[in-house]
Amino acid sequence: MAQKRDPRIDIIFTFLFALIVATSSRWSVIFLGLLTGLGLAFASRLSLKKTVKQFLLADLFLLMVVITLPFTTPGQGIARLGPLVLTREGLLFALFIFLKANSILLVTYALLGPKNIFEIAHALHHLKVPSKLVQLLFFTFRYLSLLEKEFQKLLEAAKLRGFSPKTALSSYRVWSYLLAALFIRSYDRASRVYEAMLLRGYRGYFPVWHHFAWQPRDTFWSILGGIYLIFMASLAYL
Amino acid sequence: MHISEGVLNPPVLLLGGIFTALGTAVGLKYLTPEAIPRAALLTAAAFVASLVHIPLGPSSVHLVLNGLLGLILRWGAFPSFLVCLFLQAILFQFGGLTTLGVNTFNMAFPAVVMAYLARPLLNKGTRGALVAGFLVGSLAVFGAGLLVALELSFTGENFRTAARLILAAHLPVAALEGVICAFICSYLKRIRPEILR
Numbered sequence: 001m002a003q004k005r006d007p008r009i010d011i012i013f014t015f016l017f018a019l020i021v022a023t024s025s026r027w028s029v030i031f032l033g034l035l036t037g038l039g040l041a042f043a044s045r046l047s048l049k050k051t052v053k054q055f056l057l058a059d060l061f062l063l064m065v066v067i068t069l070p071f072t073t074p075g076q077g078i079a080r081l082g083p084l085v086l087t088r089e090g091l092l093f094a095l096f097i098f099l100k101a102n103s104i105l106l107v108t109y110a111l112l113g114p115k116n117i118f119e120i121a122h123a124l125h126h127l128k129v130p131s132k133l134v135q136l137l138f139f140t141f142r143y144l145s146l147l148e149k150e151f152q153k154l155l156e157a158a159k160l161r162g163f164s165p166k167t168a169l170s171s172y173r174v175w176s177y178l179l180a181a182l183f184i185r186s187y188d189r190a191s192r193v194y195e196a197m198l199l200r201g202y203r204g205y206f207p208v209w210h211h212f213a214w215q216p217r218d219t220f221w222s223i224l225g226g227i228y229l230i231f232m233a234s235l236a237y238l
Numbered sequence: 239m240h241i242s243e244g245v246l247n248p249p250v251l252l253l254g255g256i257f258t259a260l261g262t263a264v265g266l267k268y269l270t271p272e273a274i275p276r277a278a279l280l281t282a283a284a285f286v287a288s289l290v291h292i293p294l295g296p297s298s299v300h301l302v303l304n305g306l307l308g309l310i311l312r313w314g315a316f317p318s319f320l321v322c323l324f325l326q327a328i329l330f331q332f333g334g335l336t337t338l339g340v341n342t343f344n345m346a347f348p349a350v351v352m353a354y355l356a357r358p359l360l361n362k363g364t365r366g367a368l369v370a371g372f373l374v375g376s377l378a379v380f381g382a383g384l385l386v387a388l389e390l391s392f393t394g395e396n397f398r399t400a401a402r403l404i405l406a407a408h409l410p411v412a413a414l415e416g417v418i419c420a421f422i423c424s425y426l427k428r429i430r431p432e433i434l435r
Contacts (some may be wrong), residue, residue: 023248049291059332062242065390065400066405072396084255090396100244105331112328120328132266132274137321139278140285144325148286154321169417176421179287180429183422185307187433190276195280197275204271205287 007123007219010111013225018104018213020229024236033234037106051109054235062101069094117141126212131205138206143189151182239324239404240341241386243334247393252268254340256388258374258409261316261346268313277311281318285325289398291415304420305378308349309360315346315353342388348381349374360423360434367427367434368420370393376412 003113021033041051071081077088112120118138125134155178163174246254269277284303291298308315320342326332333341352374359370386408387401426433 006413014322017245018334018336022244022251059242060407061239061404062245062405065242065245065397067239068399068403069396072399074396093396097245101242101334104243104334104336108327108335109331113331117325117327117328130266132269133262133317133321135274136269136278136281136317137324139275140281140326141319143279144285147282148289151286151290165293168297172292172414172417173421175292176316176418177288179301179303179427180422180425182283182286182424183310184430186279186431187276187430190279193279194272197386223255 005120005221006214007115008212009218009221009225011120011123011127012155013229014111015110016229017232019109020232020236021100021104024100026236027038027096029102029232029236030096032235033103034099034109036228037065037110038101040110041106044114046113051106059101066094066098068095080088088174122208122210123212125206135206139193143186146185148184150185153179153183154178218233239386239407240267240333240335241332241344241396243336245393245397246337246389248339250389250392251336252338253310253313254337254343256339256340257347258316258320258342261350262320265313265316265318266312269317270433274316277318278321280310281322282309284318285322288322292418294410294414298372299375299414301415301418302345302379302382302411303375303415303419304345304349304382305352305374305376305415306371306422308353308375308378309344309356309423312353313350314340315349319345319349324327332415344382345384349378350387352378360427364427371420371423372416376377376416377414379415385411399415 017033017036021029024030065213070086070093072086073090075085075087075091077085078088078091079086118141121134121138121141124137125131158174158178163171165171166176249251256257284307287301287303289300291300304315304319308320311318322337323333323338323345326333328340329396355368356374359373387405389402390397390404423434
């Protein structure tokens with residue numbers, strides 16, 4: 001813990017970076033953002049192959065936008081595909097949106113991805129995010145993998161009794177009952193969790209035991225990050 | 239479907255952020271200490287459900303279940319989806335931080351509206367729950383798709399084609415959600431009616 005940078009710096013930096021890049025319409029900002037993202041991804045030793053696969057293939061929404069833009073943006077036509085005209089401006093605009101989205105994703109992935117959600121929740125608490133919201137985040141993540149296992153167990157049990165997933169109303173009925181069982185179990189577990197918390201003296205908030213100790217290193221990173229963000233903002237808006 | 243980073247223009251992002259902040263404030267006001275673990279575990283359950291791929295014709299789709307969460311949590315759907323989408327942005331890079339407001343609004347708003355509209359039907363026995371479940375499940379997803387399409391159209395003339403494609407992609411999912419949500423609601427109504435109260 002002592003060797004790490006204060007996670008609040010990473011959260012604030014990522015958010016401001018995303019805001020500046022997302023609202024900018026200049027190539028210079030996108031290029032610098034992309035370089036920053038690649039640099040940070042490299043520095044945090046992310047696997048390049050996994051990163052590229054996760055980014056390029058995962059986002060159906062971005063894909064639909066990027067595929068249609070070259071044909072719908074007015075400009076100088078460079079190719080014809082049946083009734084569709086591919087324009088130079090459209091192609092550039094699609095590339096612009098694509099790189100913009102990916103530079104933000106890279107920075108988020110590099111700075112927040114390797115962090116534990118509990119660490120992020122703790123940092124959000126110290127950033128004065130409403131306590132109820134932080135508790136909601138904490139509990140949701142705490143029980144995520146547990147409920148996932150529970151659902152896999154339900155599904156496996158159903159398959160052992162002859163359930164085979166297919167496109168049919170009878171199959172959807174079984175899916176629904178499995179999901180309903182998952183929701184009932186979550187509901188009941190929540191009551192038990194709450195009762196156990198009451199027995200331990202819960203009064204609607206989490207007393208925080210661990211506090212961040214600001215280190216000289218944190219001052220260094222905040223100043224560096226601040227200068228970078230001011231530079232980016234002036235590049236984007238001036 | 240989640241809107242990714244860097245596509246929408248600033249006014250749309252800002253409006254989404256403001257509406258989600260308001261909805262979340264209302265939702266948090268109703269969350270008593272007792273309701274927090276419940277909302278959290280139901281959010282986790284919806285998250286797990288969204289990872290399940292359900293076969294649909296030659297392909298498969300994953301569920302959203304925003305309508306169901308709206309029926310159970312009402313305004314709590316706003317903080318619930320905010321948390322859900324934040325986790326998806328950090329863990330899987332779906333959606334993003336700047337689009338958190340817009341995406342939460344797209345999911346939670348139609349869900350809350352439909353949940354309030356369908357409430358009278360829900361109290362009319364198992365058949366009422368079946369119909370209410372279908373309407374809420376399908377229309378909450380369709381509403382989410384419609385909002386995504388509208389936001390894209392506001393961003394620029396050249397985004398209209400993508401908007402139409404995305405709305406069309408929501409149609410089969412909406413139908414499937416309707417069926418699944420109808421079955422879930424009638425089941426809950428029979429076995430554990432207090433969950434839908």
